[in-house]
Amino acid sequence: MGSGFGMELQTTPRLLGLGFAVLLSATVGFLIWRQMMPDGPPSGSPADAVVQAAGPEAQLAVDAPAAPAGGLDLSAFAGSLRAGVDPSLAVAEGQGVLDVTGPTDVGLAVDGIDKGTLPLTVVLEQGTHAVQYRVGGKSTYRFYYVKSDATRALRVVTQPGGFVDAR
Numbered sequence: 001m002g003s004g005f006g007m008e009l010q011t012t013p014r015l016l017g018l019g020f021a022v023l024l025s026a027t028v029g030f031l032i033w034r035q036m037m038p039d040g041p042p043s044g045s046p047a048d049a050v051v052q053a054a055g056p057e058a059q060l061a062v063d064a065p066a067a068p069a070g071g072l073d074l075s076a077f078a079g080s081l082r083a084g085v086d087p088s089l090a091v092a093e094g095q096g097v098l099d100v101t102g103p104t105d106v107g108l109a110v111d112g113i114d115k116g117t118l119p120l121t122v123v124l125e126q127g128t129h130a131v132q133y134r135v136g137g138k139s140t141y142r143f144y145y146v147k148s149d150a151t152r153a154l155r156v157v158t159q160p161g162g163f164v165d166a167r
Contacts, residue, residue, distance in 0.1 A: 102156025
């Protein structure tokens with residue numbers, strides 16, 4: 001009879017070899033799969049969205065970020081973009097407005113800074129901002145693009161279980 005140690009010396013290299021072969025096969029399979037998949041988004045340039053202006057301006061061309069490569073269009077959840085901003089707000093060059101309406105029990109934080117409860121109008125730098133909606137002890141995060149000299153208007157709707165939907 002041999003010791004258990006001798007058996008380990010025989011099976012360990014086999015298991016390591018088998019694990020390496022599985023890892024190598026998975027890597028080769030992944031590389032082949034990537035070669036078969038189309039490369040990123042379509043090559044055609046997306047048309048700029050045009051928003052009707054409420055004021056004296058007729059139209060505003062919006063340089064909205066392109067849809068993700070997966071083809072998932074979330075523009076219905078981005079609110080509406082209106083040309084111009086409320087003149088009573090202190091909006092500097094390179095800034096836009098995020099106008100959020102909804103139930104008064106919904107709290108809001110933008111980029112980690114608490115802004116209070118709805119309805120709110122917030123002046124922000126142009127770019128993408130993380131918005132946290134809080135209802136009771138639950139929170140939901142959404143990301144919105146704020147354009148310079150424009151107003152992004154959102155209407156918040158609460159759902160059962162604390163889920164917040166903003167359109």
